[in-house]
Amino acid sequence: MSRTVIIDPVTRIEGHAKISLHLDGDGRLTDARFHVVEYRGFEKFCEGHPFTEMAGITARICGICPVSHLLAAAKTGDKLLGVTIPPAAQKLRRLLNLAQICQSHALSFFHLSSPDFLLGWECEPARRNLFGLMAADPDLARAGIRLRQFGQQILELLGGRKIHAAWAVPGGVRIPLSDAAKAWILERLPEARATARLALERFKPLLDGPLQREQQVFGQFPSLFLGLVGPDGEWDCIDGQLRLIASDGTVLADHLKEDDYASFLAEAVEEWSYLKFPYYKPLGPAAGMYRVGPLARLNVCERIGTPWADAELADLRARHGRVVTSSFAYHQARLVEIVACLEAIEQLVGDPQLQDQRVRVRGSLQCHGAVGVSEAPRGTLFHHYQVDDHGLITRVNLIIATGQNNLAMNRTVLQIAREVIPGPVAAGAEIPEALLNRLEAGIRCYDPCLSCSTHAAGQMPLRLQLVGVDGQLLAERSRG
Amino acid sequence: MAALTLRIDGQAVAVPAGSSLLAATRLAGLALPVLCHLDGLTPVGACRLCLVAIEGQSKLQPACTSEALEGQVVATNTAELRELRRMAVELFFAEGNHVCAYCVASGACELQAMAVTLGMDHSRFPYQYPLRDVDASHPLFSLDANRCILCSRCVRVCAELEGAHVWDIAGRGRHCRLVAGLDQPWGEVDACTSCGQCVEACPTGALFHKDDSTAEKHPHPIRALQLRRVHDLPPRPDP
Ligand code: SF4
Ligand code: SF4
Ligand code: FES
Numbered sequence: 154m155s156r157t158v159i160i161d162p163v164t165r166i167e168g169h170a171k172i173s174l175h176l177d178g179d180g181r182l183t184d185a186r187f188h189v190v191e192y193r194g195f196e197k198f199c200e201g202h203p204f205t206e207m208a209g210i211t212a213r214i215c216g217i218c219p220v221s222h223l224l225a226a227a228k229t230g231d232k233l234l235g236v237t238i239p240p241a242a243q244k245l246r247r248l249l250n251l252a253q254i255c256q257s258h259a260l261s262f263f264h265l266s267s268p269d270f271l272l273g274w275e276c277e278p279a280r281r282n283l284f285g286l287m288a289a290d291p292d293l294a295r296a297g298i299r300l301r302q303f304g305q306q307i308l309e310l311l312g313g314r315k316i317h318a319a320w321a322v323p324g325g326v327r328i329p330l331s332d333a334a335k336a337w338i339l340e341r342l343p344e345a346r347a348t349a350r351l352a353l354e355r356f357k358p359l360l361d362g363p364l365q366r367e368q369q370v371f372g373q374f375p376s377l378f379l380g381l382v383g384p385d386g387e388w389d390c391i392d393g394q395l396r397l398i399a400s401d402g403t404v405l406a407d408h409l410k411e412d413d414y415a416s417f418l419a420e421a422v423e424e425w426s427y428l429k430f431p432y433y434k435p436l437g438p439a440a441g442m443y444r445v446g447p448l449a450r451l452n453v454c455e456r457i458g459t460p461w462a463d464a465e466l467a468d469l470r471a472r473h474g475r476v477v478t479s480s481f482a483y484h485q486a487r488l489v490e491i492v493a494c495l496e497a498i499e500q501l502v503g504d505p506q507l508q509d510q511r512v513r514v515r516g517s518l519q520c521h522g523a524v525g526v527s528e529a530p531r532g533t534l535f536h537h538y539q540v541d542d543h544g545l546i547t548r549v550n551l552i553i554a555t556g557q558n559n560l561a562m563n564r565t566v567l568q569i570a571r572e573v574i575p576g577p578v579a580a581g582a583e584i585p586e587a588l589l590n591r592l593e594a595g596i597r598c599y600d601p602c603l604s605c606s607t608h609a610a611g612q613m614p615l616r617l618q619l620v621g622v623d624g625q626l627l628a629e630r631s632r633g
Numbered sequence: 634m635a636a637l638t639l640r641i642d643g644q645a646v647a648v649p650a651g652s653s654l655l656a657a658t659r660l661a662g663l664a665l666p667v668l669c670h671l672d673g674l675t676p677v678g679a680c681r682l683c684l685v686a687i688e689g690q691s692k693l694q695p696a697c698t699s700e701a702l703e704g705q706v707v708a709t710n711t712a713e714l715r716e717l718r719r720m721a722v723e724l725f726f727a728e729g730n731h732v733c734a735y736c737v738a739s740g741a742c743e744l745q746a747m748a749v750t751l752g753m754d755h756s757r758f759p760y761q762y763p764l765r766d767v768d769a770s771h772p773l774f775s776l777d778a779n780r781c782i783l784c785s786r787c788v789r790v791c792a793e794l795e796g797a798h799v800w801d802i803a804g805r806g807r808h809c810r811l812v813a814g815l816d817q818p819w820g821e822v823d824a825c826t827s828c829g830q831c832v833e834a835c836p837t838g839a840l841f842h843k844d845d846s847t848a849e850k851h852p853h854p855i856r857a858l859q860l861r862r863v864h865d866l867p868p869r870p871d872p
Contacts, residue, residue: 201766201767202767203767203769203775203777203843205737205843205844205845205846206735206737206846206847208846208847209734209735209736209846209847209848210735212735213734213735319735319846319847319848322846322849323844323846324844327849515844516844517772517843517844543769543770543775543820544769544843545767545769
């Protein structure tokens with residue numbers, strides 16, 4: 154008789170999920186599935202709309218990273234119009250994305266994940282959250298909140314609103330950067346840098362000490378990595394081309410164009426999840442599993458290109474090797490990227506061209522389909538639109554970061570479950586609280602955003618189920 | 634010009650003979666919500682927002698199409714009228730597909746502004762979610778029928794001012810819809826001079842410039858002034 158354990162919902166991730174652990178007849182773990190059971194069908198209801206509305210519509214997919222969709226939609230729109238956007242617009246879009254990545258990583262690290270590291274896994278769940286952190290380390294918690302606010306405020310200054318700012322449009326951006334906005338950014342940068350330094354100072358000793366085991370078992374396995382890199386292989390988050398590497402550092406494919414994504418990415422579908430399972434087509438679904446996001450971006454790039462971030466990248470590589478294969482390192486990667494973003498923001502703000510008044514070009518429809526790509530905080534985001542002669546959408550495909558990490562998340566869940574339950578599970582055994590905590594934390598490495606990647610509706614609590622060979626439910630533990 | 638006097642909301646007002654009750658109300662310095670009315674176009678009384686109560690008449694009348702008469706006693710702001718107006722706006726929302734979140738006119742839409750002004754926070758009527766199309770066949774402008782409230786301002790501005798008469802309302806009842814030419818794609822209607830006045834006249838995001846995206850439609854400056862006149866007046870207490 155085989156059995157399955159299901160955890161549902163995973164708290165402190167954006168969106169909701171269920172985990173099932175499958176046991177064989179001897180009670181040994183054979184499979185783990187991270188189910189995404191919400192569905193929103195965004196791709197369907199975009200049909201019939203003018204492509205110019207896609208930025209506005211897709212920014213509604215997610216309140217957490219609307220900017221990423223906005224940028225991907227705007228870039229796709231540029232291509233449909235066949236225009237090259239003004240240099241200032243290009244830089245402003247980059248600034249927008251840097252601010253977005255910075256605020257999103259701050260949310261992930263300080264608000265969602267750091268309670269686990271700083272308060273400890275065994276800390277009761279009711280206290281293991283931002284409020285617990287505020288009680289235990291108010292300075293760090295406050296600094297983290299202000300760092301997120303720094304990024305958020307830049308989004309607001311650029312777009313006029315914090316969330317859902319439809320400021321990037323096909324052809325460029327709507328309004329140039331004001332002097333006041335520039336001054337605000339410059340004024341707040343030192344504090345943001347100090348916060349990033351503080352977080353790194355607190356986090357790195359934990360990596361050398363109590364978090365060593367986590368680095369071994371939280372998604373430590375070889376896989377491919379995909380991300381954008383600049384023309385010289387440097388870290389990039391908006392322009393550039395796609396690079397895919399293997400965990401031994403081999404560059405499997407370079408200068409990939411997003412337009413050809415269908416030739417190198419395929420998406421598997423499983424009946425138990427609304428989230429699709431993209432993989433690298435030439436290698437098939439097993440060997441073609443790849444990861445995206447902060448860790449992948451740092452793995453695929455040669456260097457970041459700014460001094461402090463490059464030093465932090467060197468630290469990350471010194472700990473794990475040139476290609477970092479432990480998903481636990483996503484946390485450190487987020488901090489490295491925060492540093493990279495802050496340095497890049499500083500450089501951009503000093504660039505006189507940034508305030509050029511020409512930020513938008515107009516055009517008319519030039520082709521029937523286009524693909525736009527941007528690096529969302531959680532990983533590479535593809536928008537693919539097909540339009541009719543008049544620019545009305547006939548088909549949309551969105552490939553979202555959390556979807557691309559789907560296979561790796563399942564792998565991580567299985568690895569952690571095997572660590573916590575090394576031997577066979579006795580019939581009638583209860584699911585230990587520790588397992589729930591670890592599995593949640595394992596998934597949180599990817600900072601998954603489920604509502605977005607499934608285009609899902611509603612909210613659902615986390616449930617862990619233990620499922621037998623013939624599908625019968627053996628044990629269940631839920632929280633939420 | 635002959636003048637006549639009447640009382641509106643208790644206030645005596647003298648207006649030129651032949652004025653509409655809407656004009657008289659405005660002359661009295663009182664606000665009256667309108668959607669289908671646009672200064673300079675023949676009034677049609679389509680939206681029913683300007684309904685007023687005239688003493689001695691059992692039926693409420695639209696002020697835009699009713700002539701002001703000597704000695705009339707008119708109420709424009711009773712609880713009943715306010716309720717009916719809110720209901721009318723709720724019906725507009727329920728009958729089309731108005732998704733302000735990504736609408737080109739959000740922030741500059743008269744329907745949206747009216748909902749706010751009249752204190753609508755939801756619709757008591759079930760949303761109909763009609764299946765409607767977007768006509769993007771014109772090289773410069775598009776019509777998103779989902780947002781059309783059939784006010785016919787575009788119809789009138791095109792016929793009366795531009796003299797092209799591209800637009801008409803076809804069908805009856807809930808099947809009413811705006812059609813271009815002989816129910817053709819707009820881009821195929823030769824009569825259209827691409828003057829863009831219909832886009833300017835449209836109170837919602839139904840007609841818009843093609844390269845405008847979410848919240849980028851701006852009302853014509855004169856329309857913006859009219860809007861302000863309607864919405865900036867403080868709400869008045871019951872007479
Ligand atoms: S653009 Fe001018 S001519 Fe064409 S439909 Fe509109 S108002 Fe009529
Ligand atoms: S398109 Fe605009 S102006 Fe024309 S009837 Fe519809 S809402 Fe009125
Ligand atoms: S303004 Fe009078 S009925 Fe519309």
